[in-house]
Amino acid sequence: AQARWLPTAGVMALRSANAANATDASDSAHRLTLWRRWGPDPAQRAWRDAVPLTDPATLAAAAHQADLLRLLWLGPVAVADHPGVLNWAEPETLDGRRCDHLYLTGMPGPDGAAPSRLSLFIDRDQRWLRRLRLSVDDRIVAGGMLQIDLAEQHRRHGVLWPLSCRVTRPQATLRAAPAAWRLTGLDVN
Numbered sequence: 001a002q003a004r005w006l007p008t009a010g011v012m013a014l015r016s017a018n019a020a021n022a023t024d025a026s027d028s029a030h031r032l033t034l035w036r037r038w039g040p041d042p043a044q045r046a047w048r049d050a051v052p053l054t055d056p057a058t059l060a061a062a063a064h065q066a067d068l069l070r071l072l073w074l075g076p077v078a079v080a081d082h083p084g085v086l087n088w089a090e091p092e093t094l095d096g097r098r099c100d101h102l103y104l105t106g107m108p109g110p111d112g113a114a115p116s117r118l119s120l121f122i123d124r125d126q127r128w129l130r131r132l133r134l135s136v137d138d139r140i141v142a143g144g145m146l147q148i149d150l151a152e153q154h155r156r157h158g159v160l161w162p163l164s165c166r167v168t169r170p171q172a173t174l175r176a177a178p179a180a181w182r183l184t185g186l187d188v189n
Contacts, residue, residue, distance in 0.1 A: 016031070044066075079118065094131055103118070138158065151164045
């Protein structure tokens with residue numbers, strides 16, 4: 001997969017050709033392209049092999065994937081302008097590291113989807129985002145809850161980037177996104 005993020009425009013573009021975007025074995029070579037804009041004038045477009053997608057379920061799954069990537073890349077910055085309440089939950093220990101647990105309710109779902117819940121686990125000593133736990137549409141993951149652990153953070157251009165992310169709950173393969181990501185390149189303009 002390849003992604004582009006333009007922060008000043010609030011735009012993310014994602015192109016993927018992996019099997020996670022396939023609906024069956026004959027579809028595995030198809031390329032999914034997604035363009036999504038956040039902010040006061042949100043918009044989204046998606047294509048499979050340059051053909052526009054119009055199915056609401058497919059568009060919702062693609063929107064969730066883009067929203068998830070935005071959270072993975074930006075961590076707490078992605079929710080900095082959230083108008084809802086930020087709550088402190090019970091701290092947790094992850095891999096021997098004590099983490100503060102921030103809990104947001106009423107995060108807007110993509111394209112009018114029901115509001116979601118989001119938990120961020122931030123390492124108290126290193127101030128790194130270690131885990132995301134969020135509610136998602138049942139079409140994306142059975143049970144509607146997704147947990148992602150972030151690792152190998154590295155500072156580039158003043159930003160702390162997670163170099164790898166892994167879905168740790170549920171153990172089953174996701175329907176709309178891969179179970180692990182690895183940042184292999186970063187171009188900054």
